[in-house]
């Protein structure tokens with residue numbers, strides 16, 4: 015098989031890969047996008063589980079780079095469901111005629127750098143190879159689903175699905191005995207939906223999370239018109255917000271206002287749509303233990319109000335971490351599900367799962383017989399997709415070796431020893447903790463500007479220095495120090511108990527916030543790409 019030559023190879027045709035393709039074309043580059051799925055959409059292609067939808071306001075998640083695109087697309091709901099987002103990304107692919115540069119069902123196995131030739135050789139699992147001067151990974155932070163390390167996982171003879179590998183055909187729960195394992199953001203969305211039709215639903219919960227109401231509703235024509243009119247302000251608000259959301263942080267500390275006022279703010283946030291409760295709360299809620307406890311107590315009261323059985327309410331209330339220190343699932347009648355006769359909560363802290371059998375899930379309390387098991391057990395987050403590609407840089411250095419003690423990068427976008435490689439939403443990049451498209455656009459535009467700069471200066475090779483990497487890694491650690499989430503086990507901190515060697519916390523995110531990240535990237539560019547060697 016011959017090797018095809020391109021100026022750039024992009025891995026992944028999700029939100030990041032599609033936009034990167036558009037921008038590389040504008041630089042006159044020949045580009046090949048390699049996509050494992052048989053369609054575009056990335057996250058929104060793979061995650062077809064029931065109830066999957068945005069937790070970002072739809073109108074803040076779409077691309078902002080093209081005013082005509084903004085003008086012509088109508089989101090039907092404030093928090094659009096997955097099929098609509100997938101339609102949107104397909105629309106983008108059609109509108110910009112992107113498919114002709116994408117190879118589908120092409121899963122990348124390796125990417126090796128040849129320093130003499132200044133070329134990457136990228137090989138797919140089916141044996142095709144591609145050579146390019148530049149390589150951009152757009153492989154997602156939550157794209158490597160993980161099954162639980164429970165004995166017998168392959169033995170179950172009924173239907174079973176991981177939420178991130180959901181079938182393309184409709185799945186019916188009607189009258190079935192369904193078990194859902196996992197109560198993260200995905201589990202919560204799934205449970206709400208499955209409970210509507212399942213004959214019986216058993217939720218296997220290891221740890222509860224602090225959930226908050228989504229308050230979704232259709233977008234009326236008047237609202238649509240208003241959103242269009244307000245786009246400039248919406249963009250600016252997203253630019254200012256820590257996580258790229260439209261919400262504005264309350265400049266006050268929760269501990270500095272009196273109880274009545276604090277309670278009123280918490281209630282207003284609880285009654286408001288989206289992540290306002292997380293991203294628009296008092297500024298100290300995610301850093302001050304006392305403020306965090308006040309918020310958590312408020313939510314614990316809400317759970318007790320909404321769940322009829324006091325024992326179940328207690329089991330649904332997190333006791334090992336405070337509000338917002340793990341990803342906040344947004345919900346619609348999630349807690350009320352536990353008031354239904356056809357739903358039972360199994361608390362795995364008391365009765366752990368011992369095995370999956372041919373017919374169900376066995377806990378220390380006995381066998382729960384099931385027709386279907388849904389695994390909402392999450393991902394090998396942030397570094398998982400990188401670890402599954404054999405990426406080698408100068409002198410054959412493996413990226414997995416470079417990151418053996420945790421990721422190290424410059425700006426979360428490049429790694430010393432790995433020239434002409436850019437990692438959109440890579441570890442230590444603000445995009446890992448962001449209203450994704452907002453940070454992805456920043457990543458893509460910054461990379462594209464650097465490539466334009468190289469073209470203008472006749473440069474062929476770019477790589478960051480070890481000193482720049484060290485300084486950035488130090489900054490990443492420092493920027494997270496004060497945040498309470500760094501003390502809690504979750505995928506934010508690289509903990510995954512299903513994977514060997516991943517029980518200890520390690521920094522995989524950038525916690526300094528999107529605005530600070532953007533200004534640091536801009537400073538680097540203005541300072542002649544400080545920290546990079548351009549040749």
Ligand code: NA7
Nearest residue numbers: 156162163196197198199200201220221341390391392393
């Ligand atoms: P998460 O947030 O990683 O949640 C995974 C859930 O699965 C969580 O409740 C886990 O419990 C549970 N889990 C994982 N392994 C097991 C085993 N072995 N036994 C029982 N329960 C288990 O993944 P999501 O898909 O919900 O969300 C990922 C992100 O996608 C989310 O943050 C959004 O940004 C979109 P644990 O809490 O570890 O005890």
